[in-house]
Amino acid sequence: MSAPREQFGSRLGFVLAAAGSAVGIGNLVGFPVGAAKNGGGAFLLMYAIFVVAICVPVMIAEMTIGRASQKDPLGALTSLSGRNKGWRLAGWLSIITPFMIAVFYLVITVWIFGYLFESSIGNLDLLADPVTFGNFISGNSIFIYMAGVLAIVYLILQGGVKQGIEKAAKILMPALFIMLLGMVVFVLTRDNAMAGVSFYLVPDFDKINASVINGALSQAFFSLSLGMGIMITYGSYIDKRSNLPSSAKLVALTDTAVAFTAGLMILPAIFSFNPSVNPSELSESSVSMIFSYLPQIFLALQESLGYTGASIVASTFFLLVFFAAITSLVSIFEVPVAALMSEKGIVRKNSLLICGILLVVFALMCAFSFGFFEFFTAFISYGGSDTPKSFFDLVYDVFYDTILPLNGLLICLFVSYKWKTHAFNKELDEGAPDFKGSFLARYVNFALGTFIPLILLVIFANTVALKFFGSALIG
Numbered sequence: 001m002s003a004p005r006e007q008f009g010s011r012l013g014f015v016l017a018a019a020g021s022a023v024g025i026g027n028l029v030g031f032p033v034g035a036a037k038n039g040g041g042a043f044l045l046m047y048a049i050f051v052v053a054i055c056v057p058v059m060i061a062e063m064t065i066g067r068a069s070q071k072d073p074l075g076a077l078t079s080l081s082g083r084n085k086g087w088r089l090a091g092w093l094s095i096i097t098p099f100m101i102a103v104f105y106l107v108i109t110v111w112i113f114g115y116l117f118e119s120s121i122g123n124l125d126l127l128a129d130p131v132t133f134g135n136f137i138s139g140n141s142i143f144i145y146m147a148g149v150l151a152i153v154y155l156i157l158q159g160g161v162k163q164g165i166e167k168a169a170k171i172l173m174p175a176l177f178i179m180l181l182g183m184v185v186f187v188l189t190r191d192n193a194m195a196g197v198s199f200y201l202v203p204d205f206d207k208i209n210a211s212v213i214n215g216a217l218s219q220a221f222f223s224l225s226l227g228m229g230i231m232i233t234y235g236s237y238i239d240k241r242s243n244l245p246s247s248a249k250l251v252a253l254t255d256t257a258v259a260f261t262a263g264l265m266i267l268p269a270i271f272s273f274n275p276s277v278n279p280s281e282l283s284e285s286s287v288s289m290i291f292s293y294l295p296q297i298f299l300a301l302q303e304s305l306g307y308t309g310a311s312i313v314a315s316t317f318f319l320l321v322f323f324a325a326i327t328s329l330v331s332i333f334e335v336p337v338a339a340l341m342s343e344k345g346i347v348r349k350n351s352l353l354i355c356g357i358l359l360v361v362f363a364l365m366c367a368f369s370f371g372f373f374e375f376f377t378a379f380i381s382y383g384g385s386d387t388p389k390s391f392f393d394l395v396y397d398v399f400y401d402t403i404l405p406l407n408g409l410l411i412c413l414f415v416s417y418k419w420k421t422h423a424f425n426k427e428l429d430e431g432a433p434d435f436k437g438s439f440l441a442r443y444v445n446f447a448l449g450t451f452i453p454l455i456l457l458v459i460f461a462n463t464v465a466l467k468f469f470g471s472a473l474i475g
């Protein structure tokens with residue numbers, strides 16, 4: 001007989017772990033910058049509507065599939081579909097996707113770890129130099145940092161669900177909230193900070209167009225860690241007494257609140273430390289914001305706080321992002337680890353070792369994409385562009401940008417048309433006696449079977465057209 005399935009020890013532990021997955025680099029940097037550039041308050045409003053109308057139902061669906069089947073995504077889609085071959089394929093997709101996302105997320109987390117280390121040993125001036133990032137990602141020291149990050153992730157995951165994932169989330173998430181609030185208070189009390197706040201919040205409906213809408217929905221979807229089997233896997237670790245709809249609402253609320261609060265840290269910081277900033281030059285990419293732009297902003301603080309003070313602020317920021325990245329990384333990596341454990345019946349330690357070795361191999365291929373080897377740096381060309389893409393770009397484009405909405409679409413179709421709404425509702429009602437017949441219950445049933453999959457299909461098709469064929473269907 002196999003060992004009983006591991007479980008979270010408490011509902012709070014589950015919510016914190018799921019929120020830990022959701023809160024990541026996207027919340028802390030991607031969201032604030034995206035909002036500021038794309039219409040401020042208008043973007044926030046649209047984002048909030050997407051979270052409520054689309055993401056919460058999908059999250060409820062994923063958690064319910066997990067709890068009903070008590071399995072990893074592959075096992076869940078296989079067993080709930082009565083071993084249907086097509087759905088088993090979808091199950092595979094929801095194992096491979098998080099694995100490949102873990103690969104590139106690991107690489108970015110390694111960079112953050114390196115920047116955290118460098119800023120805390122007094123090298124902030126070096127980080128602020130524009131050439132540093134390029135040298136850093138193509139330098140050998142990243143392999144040492146990679147070993148460090150892998151060791152941390154390994155230590156958390158080998159502790160299992162309760163002693164590892166839940167315990168880490170219970171320590172890291174409150175620490176993250178406290179650091180974030182501390183940074184917000186600090187930044188908002190600087191001169192000129194309010195210019196950043198108004199740039200962030202004042203609605204500009206003229207900026208909203210089809211591609212901004214598309215971007216806001218993708219951001220919301222990814223930010224909540226949907227479409228990659230994480231909520232299915234975490235859902236399989238909670239008991240029948242837990243209230244799934246209210247847990248999903250709490251996770252969504254936390255994730256959105258953190259994203260919003262991060263905006264109150266990033267934008268005022270930029271405006272206060274660099275009053276001459278031209279808003280339209282703000283980088284769209286979280287990556288270049290974190291690694292090239294923000295260190296310069298932090299260094300500018302030395303005029304008022306001294307070099308040590310500036311280094312402390314920078315280190316706190318990188319620690320904050322690092323905690324957010326680690327809890328996200330743990331959650332994505334748990335999916336293939338859990339799948340291998342239950343599909344092949346092997347123990348956690350061995351599953352971790354096998355997935356870990358594969359992760360290292362692929363992560364090295366990604367790390368090599370930054371000038372180490374021409375083969376990985378100029379790996380492939382597509383989408384009508386002559387400039388070849390690196391292996392890292394390929395993984396990002398295929399899995400993060402393209403497959404995630406497809407997985408979300410498959411989950412909606414699965415719940416509504418294969419597993420069927422009444423079976424879904426039966427599971428959902430357990431632990432949530434007041435949910436049945438509520439407005440949200442009716443909404444979830446309707447939306448999952450109709451317009452949510454339709455919208456995800458449009459996003460998927462549009463991304464494929466844009467990324468791989470070089471022209472948008474809508475945009």
Ligand code: PHE
Nearest residue numbers: 022024025026027222223328
């Ligand atoms: N949700 C995380 C963020 O907003 C990113 C993430 C992606 C986490 C994929 C897990 C899996 O940054």
